[in-house]
Structures are given as structure tokens and as C-alpha cells.
Amino acid sequence: MKVAVLGAGAIGAYVGAALHRAGVEVHLIARGPHLEAIRKSGVMVLSPRGDFVAHPHATDDPSEVGPVDHVFLGLKANHYAASGPMIKPLLHEATSVIAAQNGIPWWYFHGLKGPYEGYRIESVDPGGTVTAALPLHRAVGCVVYAATEIERPGVIRHYEGTRFSIGEPSGEPTARCAEFSEAMVAGGLKCPVETDLRRDVWIKLMGNIAFNPISALARATMAGICRHDGARELVRSMMTETVDVARRVGCDPGISIERRLRGAEKAGEHKTSTLQDLEKGKPLELDVLLAAVVELADLTGADVPTLRAIHAVSDLLNENLVRAV
Ligand SMILES: NC(=O)C1=CN([C@@H]2O[C@H](COP(=O)(O)OP(=O)(O)OC[C@H]3O[C@@H](n4cnc5c(N)ncnc54)[C@H](OP(=O)(O)O)[C@@H]3O)[C@@H](O)[C@H]2O)C=CC1
Numbered sequence: 001m002k003v004a005v006l007g008a009g010a011i012g013a014y015v016g017a018a019l020h021r022a023g024v025e026v027h028l029i030a031r032g033p034h035l036e037a038i039r040k041s042g043v044m045v046l047s048p049r050g051d052f053v054a055h056p057h058a059t060d061d062p063s064e065v066g067p068v069d070h071v072f073l074g075l076k077a078n079h080y081a082a083s084g085p086m087i088k089p090l091l092h093e094a095t096s097v098i099a100a101q102n103g104i105p106w107w108y109f110h111g112l113k114g115p116y117e118g119y120r121i122e123s124v125d126p127g128g129t130v131t132a133a134l135p136l137h138r139a140v141g142c143v144v145y146a147a148t149e150i151e152r153p154g155v156i157r158h159y160e161g162t163r164f165s166i167g168e169p170s171g172e173p174t175a176r177c178a179e180f181s182e183a184m185v186a187g188g189l190k191c192p193v194e195t196d197l198r199r200d201v202w203i204k205l206m207g208n209i210a211f212n213p214i215s216a217l218a219r220a221t222m223a224g225i226c227r228h229d230g231a232r233e234l235v236r237s238m239m240t241e242t243v244d245v246a247r248r249v250g251c252d253p254g255i256s257i258e259r260r261l262r263g264a265e266k267a268g269e270h271k272t273s274t275l276q277d278l279e280k281g282k283p284l285e286l287d288v289l290l291a292a293v294v295e296l297a298d299l300t301g302a303d304v305p306t307l308r309a310i311h312a313v314s315d316l317l318n319e320n321l322v323r324a325v
């Protein structure tokens with residue numbers, strides 16, 4: 001089995017290192033000083049589960065890699081639309097694209113029976129550009145329950161969590177999912193193949209939709225947000241509105257707000273990936289989190305005043321960041 005990790009950043013390099021450790025042929029696609037450090041010294045993973053170094057092949061040129069069985073997409077979602085030329089050399093007829101993405105994926109309504117089947121979410125897939133780069137038949141969903149960070153070029157700090165739930169948009173238990181899952185497990189990760197990954201998407205999103213923008217706006221860690229009574233209440237409101245939207249598009253996350261809050265609290269003094277991006281002056285990955293759910297609220301008639309307000313201020317923050325880059 002041959003795997004390319006396109007966007008071998010905090011999550012991608014962590015997964016690539018784990019797969020390589022399991023004996024999989026792994027090619028990391030990265031860039032800049034991070035790529036140079038990996039080429040020189042490999043990927044060093046610092047983890048409470050034990051540190052290790054892996055030396056997979058690393059490049060910035062996908063045509064050096066050629067077609068692979070699975071592309072693990074570790075890019076931020078706002079890079080998906082432009083990823084077409086990068087991904088093309090990696091594809092053969094049956095290559096799957098497994099996207100480790102927070103928020104609502106571009107494939108969300110693909111093959112979902114009901115009134116919204118085939119609906120394209122503009123804030124996730126503007127003008128169909130993401131679907132053009134990442135064709136729907138190749139898409140395998142992945143919900144990431146791990147927290148990692150690039151501590152310095154070539155060095156990944158793993159904080160907690162090893163679960164990468166995967167699943168087909170159709171819910172079918174396919175051979176391609178089974179093959180990837182087995183390799184992940186061999187690499188020491190958890191990789192259940194779900195028949196209803198959309199439920200995981202919403203459970204994860206209940207946390208990200210609140211913690212990620214608040215963490216950037218307040219420059220607070222997950223635990224810091226939970227400790228502040230007002231911010232904790234804000235998280236509750238955002239989660240409640242999100243669950244309403246999820247149910248309106250036919251998915252009940254089936255978890256209480258308090259349980260979800262306690263789960264997020266366990267991440268401790270972790271800086272969300274959005275806060276990490278803010279600190280690095282990078283654009284924020286908020287369209288697939290907030291804008292997408294506000295768009296779905298408009299589609300379904302849900303009342304989401306808190307999501308709308310936080311979306312407006314975090315969008316302004318993002319606009320200012322993008323202007324400054
Ligand atoms: N980090 C975490 O704990 C979690 C992340 N996620 C999700 O995982 C996904 C990835 O996040 P994360 O790993 O944190 O993001 P990172 O920014 O750490 O990783 C993305 C990597 O892709 C690289 N990249 C971008 N464009 C190119 C290109 N054209 N060629 C080569 N490399 C490129 C980036 O390089 P550069 O820095 O130069 O732009 C960066 O190293 C996101 O959707 C995120 O929401 C989900 C749960 C937890």
C-alpha cells in the first residue's frame with residue numbers, strides 16, 4: 001500500500017510518521033523550512049505515548065511520488081480548492097482521498113438520501129471548486145480526535161487523542177476504508193470505520209464551532225475558555241444552535257451539551273488549530289466551521305443568533321489577517 005500525505009503539517013506529518021512506522025510506503029508532501037527539516041532529520045513526534053522519529057520520503061513535488069492508493073489530505077480546508085494540480089499526479093483510477101478536516105466536508109450531502117441530497121454548500125465548496133479538485137467518488141471522510149502542533153520545523157507535538165474515524169459518504173464498509181484503517185491501527189492509531197460518519201462530523205463540530213473562533217478572538221486555550229463562566233455559557237449557546245441545525249439536516253449528534261463540553265475541557269491548555277494559525281499570522285479555517293453552519297441555518301430556517309454574531313466578528317478578524325499577509 002502506497003500513501004501520500006498532501007499537506008504534512010501538524011496532523012498530516014503525525015499520521016504519516018505513524019503509518020511509516022507500521023511499514024507503509026509513505027510520501028510526505030510539505031514545503032518550506034518544515035520540509036527541509038524533515039528531509040534532514042525525519043519527522044520527530046513528541047507524545048505522551050512515547051517519542052519517536054520516522055524517516056519517510058518527503059518532497060514538495062507530487063510528480064516525484066506518482067500515483068498512490070490513498071491520499072491523506074492534511075491541508076487546511078481553505079487550501080482544498082487550489083489543491084487540484086498538486087493532487088493530480090497522485091491519482092490512479094482507484095485512489096481514495098481521505099480528508100482530515102474539521103467542520104462540514106465538501107462531500108456532506110453527496111449520497112445522503114433526503115431533501116438536501118446533492119446540495120452544494122457554497123461556503124465549503126465555492127462555485128464547485130473543491131469538488132472539481134477532489135472528485136466526490138474519491139472522497140473518504142475523516143473526523144480527527146487528536147490534537148497536535150508543529151512545535152518547530154520537523155517536530156510534531158502530540159498532545160492527546162489518537163482516534164481518526166473514517167467512513168464513506170454512502171456509509172458502506174468498503175475495502176479501501178478497511179485497508180487504510182488496518183494500516184492506521186498497525187501504526188498505533190485508532191481508526192474505526194463508521195457507517196454514519198456524519199454523526200461524528202457534528203459531534204466534533206459542536207466543539208470546533210465554539211472553541212476555535214472563541215480561542216482566536218480571546219487568545220484563550222480550551223481549558224481557559226471553560227474556566228470563564230461567560231465564555232462557557234457562550235460555548236453552550238453555540239453548541240445548542242449547532243445541534244438544532246444538525247437535526248434540521250437530518251442528523252442527531254445524540255450527545256448532551258454538558259458531555260460534549262466536558263470532552264473538550266479534557267484537551268486542557270491546548271491552543272486550537274485556529275489560535276495556532278492566528279499566532280502564525282495565517283488565514284483562519286473558519287468557513288467550514290461557522291460560515292457553513294450559518295449557511296445551513298439559512299437553508300433550513302434555523303434561528304442561530306449566537307453563531308451569526310461570532311461568525312461576523314471572526315470573519316472580520318480573518319479579513320484583517322488576510323489583508324495583513
Ligand atoms: N492540529 C490539530 O490538532 C487538528 C487539526 N485538525 C484539522 O486537520 C487539518 C490540518 O490541520 P493542521 O495539521 O493543524 O494544519 P497545518 O497548517 O499544521 O498543516 C497543513 C500543512 O500543509 C502545508 N501546505 C499548505 N499548502 C501546501 C502546498 N501547496 N504544498 C505543500 N504543503 C502545503 C502547510 O504548509 P505552510 O505552513 O507553509 O502553509 C502546513 O504544513 C485541518 O482541517 C484541521 O482543522 C483537526 C483536528 C485537530
Ligand SMILES: CC(C)(CO)C(=O)C(=O)O
Pocket residue numbers: 102146147148207208211212222264267270271272273274
Ligand atoms: C481543539 C481540537 C484539537 C479538538 O477540538 C481541534 O480540533 C483543533 O485544534 O482544531
